[in-house]
Amino acid sequence: MLTQDSISHFQARWLPDGKRIVFSGNEPGHGIRLYVQGFEGGKPEPISPEVVGTTATSWPVPSPDGTLVAAIGPDQLGYLYPLAGGEPRPILGFVAGDTPTAWSADGRSLYVYRYGELPVKVFRLEIATGQKKRWKQLMPVDHAGVNFISPILIAPDGKSYVYGHRRLLSDLYLVEGLK
Numbered sequence: 073m074l075t076q077d078s079i080s081h082f083q084a085r086w087l088p089d090g091k092r093i094v095f096s097g098n099e100p101g102h103g104i105r106l107y108v109q110g111f112e113g114g115k116p117e118p119i120s121p122e123v124v125g126t127t128a129t130s131w132p133v134p135s136p137d138g139t140l141v142a143a144i145g146p147d148q149l150g151y152l153y154p155l156a157g158g159e160p161r162p163i164l165g166f167v168a169g170d171t172p173t174a175w176s177a178d179g180r181s182l183y184v185y186r187y188g189e190l191p192v193k194v195f196r197l198e199i200a201t202g203q204k205k206r207w208k209q210l211m212p213v214d215h216a217g218v219n220f221i222s223p224i225l226i227a228p229d230g231k232s233y234v235y236g237h238r239r240l241l242s243d244l245y246l247v248e249g250l251k
Contacts, residue, residue, distance in 0.1 A: 079107065079116060083131040087155075088138040094119070094155070096132060096143070106132050106143060106153055119153050120160065121146070133172045136179045136228060142172040150184070152199075165202025177228035183207060185224060192221045192235075210235055217241040 082104070084095035091111055098104045103123045107116035123146040133142040138155065142163065145151040150166030163172075163182065170184040176196065184204075185194045191211035195204040207230070212218055220238040227233065 077116065085132055085134055087134050088136060094132045094134055094141050098122075106141060108155055119155055119157070120151075131171075131173070131223065133174060133182070135175050136177060142175070142182055144171065150182075163197070163199065163202075165197050165204055170197075171222075173224045174226035175228070176230060183224075183226050183230075187222060188220065190218065190221065191215075192224065194224060194226075196230075208233070212237055 079097040082096040106120035109116040140152045148168040150163035151160035153160045171187040174183045196207045217239040224235040
């Protein structure tokens with residue numbers, strides 16, 4: 073166990089320094105927020121405001137230089153949360169329904185997709201301009217019963233990726249002649 077506290081831990085990602093993680097979680101009776109936790113002791117430090125009644129922070133996505141975390145805010149829009157503290161800033165071009173999943177190696181772009189959409193269209197979103205360009209469309213070759221694709225993990229160079237999916241298959245039987 074990483075911590076000895078009352079926080080319920082949800083999604084987590086390593087920070088580039090390999091010595092800390094950023095995660096979403098909440099304390100009993102409180103809303104979800106983002107925290108940073110080091111492995112050399114100390115308490116988890118909150119880096120986002122508390123969000124009541126929602127899991128809006130999604131997967132936290134740390135920047136390549138470890139100074140920012142991209143996540144969804146309480147209004148379902150994307151924000152960059154500074155790890156050193158301070159006010160989050162909105163992500164230009166991010167619309168409600170987008171989900172951040174990875175940064176480009178140079179830290180100038182985020183990969184985003186719309187959670188729950190099939191097939192999944194992944195876009196590269198330039199942070200400075202808000203311009204979106206389609207990067208890939210993802211769907212398993214055998215897409216029978218696929219109802220969900222997530223998480224999507226992209227290598228920093230954008231040349232490789234992996235994703236998971238959920239498949240729900242059923243059998244339907246027809247019975248005739250029963251009395």
